[in-house]
Amino acid sequence: MADDPRYAIYYVPPPGSELDRFGAQLLGYDAFSGDDLPFSDGILRAAPDWHDLTRDPRKYGFHATLKAPMSLAHGKTEIELLAACAAFAATPRAIPVIRPVVGSISGFIAVVPSEPPPELIHLAADCVREFDLFRAPLTEADRARRNPSQLTPSQRDNLDRWGYPYVMDDFRFHMTLTGRLGAERRDCLLKMLANRFAALDLPTLPIDRIAVFRQENGASRFHIVAQYALVQASE
Numbered sequence: 001m002a003d004d005p006r007y008a009i010y011y012v013p014p015p016g017s018e019l020d021r022f023g024a025q026l027l028g029y030d031a032f033s034g035d036d037l038p039f040s041d042g043i044l045r046a047a048p049d050w051h052d053l054t055r056d057p058r059k060y061g062f063h064a065t066l067k068a069p070m071s072l073a074h075g076k077t078e079i080e081l082l083a084a085c086a087a088f089a090a091t092p093r094a095i096p097v098i099r100p101v102v103g104s105i106s107g108f109i110a111v112v113p114s115e116p117p118p119e120l121i122h123l124a125a126d127c128v129r130e131f132d133l134f135r136a137p138l139t140e141a142d143r144a145r146r147n148p149s150q151l152t153p154s155q156r157d158n159l160d161r162w163g164y165p166y167v168m169d170d171f172r173f174h175m176t177l178t179g180r181l182g183a184e185r186r187d188c189l190l191k192m193l194a195n196r197f198a199a200l201d202l203p204t205l206p207i208d209r210i211a212v213f214r215q216e217n218g219a220s221r222f223h224i225v226a227q228y229a230l231v232q233a234s235e
Contacts (some may be wrong), residue, residue, distance in 0.1 A: 004071050006215045007134070008222060009127055010063035011207050015227075018200050019100075020143060023062030023111070026177050026193075027054050028159075031061025031213065032152075032222045046192050053189075056179040060222050064175045066127040066210060068164035069136040069222070078214070081134050082226050085212055088130055089228035096120035096207040098173070102194040107181060109190050110174035111197065120173055120207055123230075127210070128167045138163050173207075210233075 013019040015126075024030045028051065043050050067155060072081065098113035101187050107111060113120065126143060138159070146165060148156050155165035166172065176216045211227040 003217045006071050007212045008065065008069040009056065009085065009131055010065055010211050010213055012063050012211045012224065015104055017204060019205065020062065022197065023153035023175060023177065023198060027062055029057045029058045029221065031222060031224050045227065047189060053178050054208055057176040061213065062175060062215055064173050066124050067131045069215065070163060072134055073136045074125045076134045082212060084131065085226065085228055087209060089230050092231045092233035094119045095232050096123055098205050098207065100202055100205045102190065102197045104186060104190055105174050108176050109178040109181065109186065109193055110176045112174045115174055121171060123207065124171045124173070125168055128162055132162060135163050143211065220230060
């Protein structure tokens with residue numbers, strides 16, 4: 001399975017938007033184009049090892065996870081997945097709107113909601129349920145990589161039911177900017193990234209689209225193959 005493509009359903013900012021450029025340039029990778037991007041001189045002056053600090057999130061591109069990476073179930077195709085995503089996006093729903101901030105989550109620095117609205121929790125849960133029929137069952141090796149002994153009981157239940165620990169009540173929306181950092185390093189970089197983010201002057205962010213990412217094999221990065229705008233339910 002390591003050489004089979006994997007797919008994920010993520011939120012991404014609109015291509016070319018200030019938030020899209022902010023995240024892509026910090027990670028050094030544009031998931032829309034598949035191109036490497038140069039880091040700014042300011043980032044490299046503040047953290048000469050920035051390339052290493054962003055190695056893990058660079059593989060996935062700038063995003064927030066709604067349906068975690070998965071191999072396709074037997075008999076399922078990319079065309080069917082894309083059609084299902086188009087239908088999901090076309091179903092009217094309340095569009096979540098968050099107040100984005102830069103914060104720390106499990107040792108990573110990320111763009112997170114100051115307070116996640118119920119509509120965001122519902123959107124994420126709907127994605128997990130709706131697209132689970134496309135997910136191949138976890139192998140024993142897949143499950144072991146999640147270190148189930150270190151998960152909470154609910155996270156282990158999620159792993160076994162949905163193939164990923166951090167869903168439903170354990171879901172936390174985040175758009176990762178760094179790998180895991182020690183506390184001393186994290187505090188310094190958090191302040192620097194929060195100041196950079198504040199310069200975008202982005203008081204609210206509608207979570208108004210989903211994107212399908214594909215990873216060709218275990219050694220490659222994820223890239224965007226399609227995106228779909230969510231339809232707002234009429235009031």
